[in-house]
Amino acid sequence: MKVIVIGAGIGGTSAAIALQRLGHDVVVYDQMRENKPVGAALSLWSNGVKVLNWLGLADEVAALGGLMDDMAYYDGKTGETLCRFSLEPVTTQTGQRPYPIARADLQALLMDRVGMDRIHLSMKLVGIDDDGSQVTATFADGSTDTADMLIGADGARSITRDYVTAARGLPTIERTYSGYTNFNGLVPANTDIGPLDQWTTYVADGKRCAVMPVAGDRFYFFVDVPQPAGVPYDKAEGAAPLREAFAGWAPGVQALLDSIDPAASLNRVEIWDIDPFDTWVHGRVAILGDAAHNTAPDIGQGACSALEDSFALGILFATNTLGVEDTLQRYQQVRAERAGDLVIRARKRAWETHAFDVAATQEWYDQLRTEDGTGVIRGIVGNIVDSPVNLGGGIRV
Template identity: 50%
Template sequence: MEIAIIGAGMGGLTTGIALKKFGHTVTIYEQTEKILPVGAAISLWSNGVKCLNYLGLTDQVAKLGGQMDNLAYIDGLTGDKMTQFSLLPLIEEVGQRPYPVSRADLQNMLMDEFGRENIHLGKKMIALEEHDEHVYAKCADGTEIKADLLIGADGTHSLTRQYVLGEQVERRYAGYVNWNGLVDISEDLAQADQWTTFVGEGKRVSLMPVADHRFYFFFDVPLPVGLENDRAQYKALFKEYFKGWCKPVQNLIDAIDAQTTNRVEIHDIEPFTQFYKSRVVIMGDAAHSTTPDIGQGGCQAMEDAIYLARALQINTLGLEDSLKRYQNKRNERANELVLRARKRCDVTHMKDEAVTKEWYEDLRKEQGPHIMRGIISNIVGNPLD
């Protein structure tokens, strides 16, 4: 088939690679003039890594991944260790190491694998229609697209989703702002082989190792939506938001480069079950936009990619039958994880002070199994189990 993918993010690129391996002719159209990663890094949990392994990218993704052997929670104000444990039992149970990776590195690797000559930039889709067993799309620059199948990997603001559902759904503000970036690994910040999270006051500061001796960092602060975004004020704001917090957090604030730090107001979308209409199908954030609180957004897009490609390959009752099977397989799992992330978000960011303080106390008693069971429950159930 001639397949058009709208969006050259991780989901669109992974889908394109999978479909090409099954012999389809695939072209990707991206609205931006230059592909820039949304955020500094991503938690690729074992299910996401397995999707890339399935596509023959085992060595490539391993080179990008940080060595995350341990997990720890630290009291952000006192610096006291609340819990610390090895992730080896988790890795052994699910059969694959997780990899925190730089988004830019991952996106470049996926573009190289797909073939940059088949990625067209500056192509903002503005209209979409179907007739004569084809999909026709028009871009703002006048480009016209004709395909047997159009895949909307166009993110949380998806125009393709609007076509599939017949309406544009509203995003829901999750109640907090996230700042993220990359810094050099330093023992003054955290243990080099560990995912370290400082918690307190409904806020989080987290550090995860990625390749090239770097930490991915993020700050989470519950705040109203729509506040001014001024990079020149980032460090002053962090000093205010994290006043009285422990020395490693202050060291991180001093170490960051505000000019390369990203700021994101975190949203999700109420789950829905319709993922296709005739010859148009959605995946990734277009289909199930989630908060990042359980680290499954990118992984779920990769699961979509694998299952969609396989559904088109192994089912022979026609295109719509394959898309229906993809939809019915993916919407239950992905939507469950959207709601699971939302629940974790509310606990972490002190929507109810008593609930969050109880979580802090539970962390002080945690030996590892309970947290790992939660992570494993997100990983299992993927299309490659």
């Protein structure tokens, strides 16, 4: 079977590898000109890592992942330790250590495993036609390609999703603003910010300033600033909005801001998501990843959920034999509820942590002062327990 995958991000390339391993002829198209992904890094929790292990990438991913042994919260203003605890229970309970990992490093690994001769960049999808036996993709340069199936892993503004919903007579899916802007990037690891093996987070006033270790003696930083959508920003401003938002914060935060080189690594992203929906498939066309479940990053499950899609897709095409349309319907049935649940969990977490309800956020801060790790780890593992990669028995308590 020939498969067209639209999108060479984490979801698209992992799906391509899963289908290649079954012997299918897979070709990937992406409108990007080179590997410059949005976002500096990502949290690969145990469910996401397990999918990559299943794809045959266990050693490579472990080499790229940061060693994150502990987790700590600090008062953003004073630097006081609110709580600090080991993340070992996450590994023990799930059977796999989580890894923070630079997104470009992971994407390069996945693209290399797909094979660069199978990936075509600078190719923008503009049209899809499914005649019932084959699918034809049309690109902005006028070229076309035809296959037995098309998987749209083309992101939050997915052309493939628009095709699926229109073909099913449904309105266009619109995104919802999550209420905050995220700044992220990579900086040299620095103990003035936090221990080199720790997920360190400073919190106050509904804002957070966090770092995670990634390979190469670097920290991945992500900083949240609650604000309306559409606040003007020019790249020439660099980190100036962060200096303003975190003026007077603890020395560790100032050390992070001093470490940022805007010319080398600084991204600014307004955080939007999509209401859960269950129309992922029409005929021989399906969506995957952010196209199907654009999720706020508040529980660190966005990339992991896309990897779960790829796992489910691979398992279903390996075990079902009634045809492409039937298998894609089974994929939709397996994934839509689970992925939508993670979208809602991330929304609830964002509401709690960003002072959209000031009393709720203050209650969370107060709870952190007595947290021994049990509650936080329960939440992390709770996001993983229902993953299809666990096959109903991947969590030990």
